[in-house]
Amino acid sequence: MVKSNFLKPLIIPAFVGLLSFSSVCAQDTGAGEKLFTENCASCHVIEGTKSIGPNLRGVTKKHKEEWLLKWIKNSQALISSGDATAVKLYEDNNKTVMSNFESLSDGEIKSILTYVETAQVSTVKVNPENPEIVNTNELTTAAGNSGFYSNTTLLVLLALVVVLILIGILLGRVKGMMRQMLAARFPDNIELNKPSWYEGKFLPWFKNLNPTIATLVAVLLVAVVAGGAYFKYANTEIGVQQGYAPTQPIAFDHKLHAGDYKIDCQYCHSTASFSKQASVPAVNTCMNCHKHIDAKDKYNGEVSPEIQKIRTAYEKNVPIKWIRIHNLPDLAYFNHAQHVTVGKVECQACHGPVETMHKVEQFASLQMGWCVNCHRQSDVDVANNGYYEELHKKLQGMGRKAISVEKNGGLECGKCHY
Secondary structure (H helix, E strand, O other), X not given: OOOOOOOHHHHXXXXXXXXXXXXXXXXXXXXXXXXXXXXXXXXXXXOOOOOOOOOOOOHHHHXXXXXXXXXXXXXXXXXXXXXXXXXXXXHHOOOOOOOOOOOOOHHHHXXXXXXXXXXXXXXXOOOOOOOOOOOOOEEOOOHHHEOOEOXXXXXXXXXXXHHHHHHHHHHHHHHHHHHHXXXXXXXXXXXXXXXXXXXXXXXXXXXXXXXXXXXXXXXXXXXXXXXXXXHHHHHHOOOOOOOOOOOOOOOOOHHHHHHHOOOOHHHHOOOOOOOOOOOOOOHHHHHHHHOOOOOHHHOOOOOOXXXXXXXXXXXXXXXXXXXXXXXXXXXXXXXXXXXXXXXXXXXXXXXXXXXXXXXOOOOOOOOHHHHHHHHHHOEEOOOOOHHHHHHHHHHHHOOOOOEEOHHHOOOOHHHHOO
């Protein structure tokens, strides 16, 4: 008789392989979405109203992968070579020159193509009187609605875990029953009547264990595991939007403006130094530059579609409906002026390196612990602030030059909650 079930060694590797496959698909789709947004979204939509270039859904079925890699990296070189498909595509799209993406690797381009074919798109109806203000390429970026990796996938994997556990239990029971039957038929067979490792090690202990104590221990273990899981979920997920990066109605590139052109943050967010809020720029602020800057050199003589949205909003006197990214709960008070002007805190300390972000996301968790740690580690600039003149004199008398925000009342509950 076979001593161990031949399926047992296959169950765990199969399950691990399934999890690894789902993880790779999730990473590939996530990277593809980011790369698509940064490099392709300004000219292409996946489905819906056509943008500058053709819609991309089904592109991998129309063209071979090898051809697509060449086209995306350098379309003009492919056209110049006389490739019939490239020339026809160029002419069908009004001879609009496509940017070269030679900096992208083959793997990155493939991840974009995977995302294009799997992304779920929500089509928005456009107001014909004001078509440029509505974002017609609203992609569903939540983890539960993108490609292979979704809430449904999680439920399927959990169901598979339960099924595999039940199969393991069933096979164990079948094996035990067959062993008992054979042992009854061959009572002299020592190997068959020998207790299994489970029976020899655990069964005597269970038989001698007080049922009440066993029940209480089991309930306690379940409560501890469930409580720990809920605490982790409540502490790291509820109300935490770290990494949140919605698609804005206009694809404003912070890397281009704050990074390449060195535009100061407070030129656009002009009230951060004297107000509780850091204001969102009005259309007039955008038009200070974009009355004259239209980026026609990048769009074959046509005005950039994103800049055109700004001009349309200005001409029609319609506000741009930006999507808020950083949003503290109402129970917490935060004052930008206190931090920017008094504390001289750099914008990047809370918002991350926005000068490197094509698409802005929530950089920090903005949880209470994150704020408290900053107050413990940051010093108050008492030497260069008249408000702290008396405190500065006292510190000098004590031989000290600095005091932390924590020691200056930065951890009092009423500072942020009142």
